[in-house]
Amino acid sequence: MPYKDGAALSSVYAAAREAGYGFFASNVTQLDILVGLLRGADRVGADAVFQVSRESAAFYGDGDPAVGLDAFGAYLERFAERTDVGVFCNVDHVRLPDQRDFLDTVVGTGVASSVMVDASDRPFEENVDLVSEAVERVRESERETLVEAELGRVAGTESGVETAAEDAFYTDPEQAVEFVERTGVDLLAISVGTQHGVASGVDLDVRPDVAQEVDDALREAGHDIPLVVHGASGLSDEQIASFLDAGVPKFNKNTRYQYEYARTAADFYHEHDDAVRPPEGAADDRGSMFSGAEWSPDKTYFHPHVVGGEVRDRLADVMADLAEVTGCAGESLYAER
Template structure:
């Protein structure tokens, strides 16, 4: 969000308050503009603040292929809309893979958009992960939090299918060493969740490991916020257990993608006869079916119709998720 309208509330304060109150946030990836509006709608209805995320891939989508442009577009939209909705909204740049995306990281840190950046060198040897993360912390402005990942989360991340076949659970002692040596503000830990399409019944999620990591960090005097990636498939009771374990940020992306696609698919299935010509009618799009008695119905094919349906569905989902994580009614916007 641009400094001209950014409130005095910062993202660290948001997470500190959440940790003290044992509630949390779904940090929600924005893959499409209607998803963003739906997330804001739902958060405002729940009187809850919002954390949105965009990876390089998603920023490139918003920028017509240019992630630098897309990051600015997303930041401007989030800034203006959050002010309209009367809640605090923050932006995290998600999964900047290092060292491959170092130039994009520089773009993010030179921008006024992100409140935090997540650097991902979890597939690198431990020492390299430490080095790359520590360099990012040193480079980042004091107002930009740095999230890192330790361990490995299985599954497919993003539409480009960045995949890890096997999960590696985070060791509590190693987590302490990593935080002490890097100074990262948030730590994404591997406790059995999975990126992409994953059902809770297929996951071996270990809240006890999250507890052990949190306790080890507290004992070492480190005030690091814990993060769980791959939360789309987790049942509500799993989320509640992880909140009790000290996790305050959960990444969610796949659920919104499905809700968007499912809403659009259901709508167009139900209204197919109003959009596609019936059998026997030439598919004369260029002349708008002038040679036939049949015409499509604009009330069904106007993009705003299905967009509004998708926004409303995602808003409902977001409001429900705010209840699950306990941040409903906790907005700090009134303190502006």
């Protein structure tokens, strides 16, 4: 079914928190990744949240993020119509104050079910002021859109912005309550020791107990607000389960999908290298498509749709598995039962 607005997404998160399951909110950096993930979510009956950053929107729009965001939204909506699950779009990491214009674009297009605004690299008071202003701008939209913001610092690189490990810090529960009350955000991303990007060789001190303390503090203050963990690609299944128990229904995942895309394509072309590249000694005559050579490439393997299909199949399996890990498989609020 077509993707939904923030009110519907809020209901999905509320149901997940009540039942103790969650979602991997999936960043989409290439459209074959989107098709594969959506196919996998539909296969197992899981509602799905797809994310696009300004950088990815600019890629889709050949340098123009407004064009790219509009194109991504249209693509997502048409493909969502073919599914039997709820499909949502989150615009990820809109940096404040530098990307205020892009936030206006997000509001203007009506593409987003939610938007994550990020001033977490600023001091607390400036973070509060910038996010509060952003919330007001989003609330002016006719389309109901949830607002997510971040308190704390997550190490690693996200959307070209790097945070060194020594500059990362855990979210303080008391500050979290104050932040939510003063900004009016709908979701809160917290720092719990995860890292954006590849975490190989890094000894992550992941703290589900911090998430539990933040959730407890918010509930005691009367705020039933979903928590978000960024940098979830490196988490184990056991850590995911601990975060679910602590009230976290949304986990951002990006790097895993990028790797699966590259690995699937690399394995495919490595296996069929002799069908794509000429053998040693043969003229590399691409201009005439090897019309006068003894060797010629095999379109069975070099057509982009072939490797694209392999990527889609792989990502569908990945999403189906991840939905089982977070428990959202079979829990769609929209699938016919």
